[in-house]
Amino acid sequence: MTAATSDTSGISDPSGISAVDSARVPSAARARTYDDLVTRVRAGELGPDPRTRRIAVAFTTRQAVRHDGRGTGYRNEVLSLRLAGAVGSCAVEPGALSDSAVEECVGADVAELLDHPLLPVRVAALDAYLMHITPHTPEHGARPVALPAGTSLEKSRARARAVVELLDLPPGATVLVVGVVNSLLEQLRSHGIGYAPCDLKGGVTEWDEPVVTNALAAAARCDALLVSGMTLGNGTFEPLREHALRHGKRLVLFAQTGSAVLPRLLGRGVSAVCAEPYPFFWLDGGPGTVHHYRADRPGGAR
Template identity: 60%
Template sequence: MLSLRVEDAVGSCAVEPGELAEEVVLDCVGAPVRELLHHPSAAVRTAVLDAFLMWTGPHARRAEEVVIGRGNSLHKSVQRARAVVDLVPGKPERVLVVGVVNSLLQQLRERGCGYVPCDRKGGVTEWGEPIATDAHAALDGCDAVLASGMVVGNGTFQPLLEHARATGKPFVLFAQTASAVLPWFLGSGVTAVSAEPYPFFWLDGGPTAIYRYSVQGMFRT
């Protein structure tokens, strides 16, 4: 995870191990925002835009704050999963879950929703289900999309957004990456966002917060 700070705000973008050289990170230190927004690395551009938007418009001014209570990582992950899945409207028959998190899958299972787990790494879920690696190929067989903010960093956000716009399917994001960027797409393909700024729930055993946006609430002023 690459995290950059603008004033008192921190923006983030998930990266794969070894994706960013140490020199790239060091070059960001003290660099002006206007320069980093044109950086050759998409991860740097995403993280600095995320930080800038968080600084100019903090989540607390515009969204519903949900406190994730203290506990170990598993306990907090389950709490977060409930709050995230609550943003999926209705009871879709099959949800494409891009970025596999077992606690999210468990919440869908408990609600009687089918799902297609998808992650570039492949593998199997906790229940032995095969994990698809091509989200685009699975879109037509699903009637809702629940995706990680990591889709911004790896370049797969745009096809998902275009599909949601074309079909009207619910498109919900749970975002550590680009948590302050994705709410700007509400009502333009994105149905809801669970925004989780740094520090993330797994970094702190005490209470942490996520911020929920939906097309019903849009942006608060």
């Protein structure tokens, strides 16, 4: 993906956040950029010194899926780190993470892992720390949304409804979808919303639509952005956030990766987040919960 140019025009507060946003976004969310958030965590500005918090458990979750009635399938692999009662996660390309990289995380403190050479490890460590100090509760701006029990496809569709609800787009609008999930595309189609599917792997959708690989080029012709948290783990998130901020477009994130990270950027290009911490909807058939965050609601919640 190519980079977007940052533009802070129209923002009067030197912190980069308007007075309105400051009143509505949870205090822990007032980071200007992803790197700013990392810097503040390293400095202990948001909670305990990260050098004093150690990762007890590190593990990967791997899945291959092909829902009944679907013509295509996919694979997922996620690195998760356990910090006290919290679990932070970051998706990786299947097979990209070695066993030794996982083992290196066990017993390491969060500050060490924020400097790890692998970006997914750094993201998972940040997510675990933020989940530890600001879990998904109403006090921190989250609104729980129940997912019913069901088959893998039923739960996928229920999650898609919860995500698309946050877009607030009229029929006829066009949204860039970064991280192709067929249930999300299906839900957009049912609402009469057009989309440009984008994924670094390219390919085609369930409906044989070409998947583009240059997100920013496609974003120029879209009214809003619907983006996977996986962009944190592959380094493509910040240009998309900057594009949304610069052009005043709605940016909604569906986040298994970085579910506790992305709500901290509400009001700085991020409009809303559907946060889904571990365990994810695809792990079992029982009921589950995702969490809505909105920059345009008091406390960030609806």
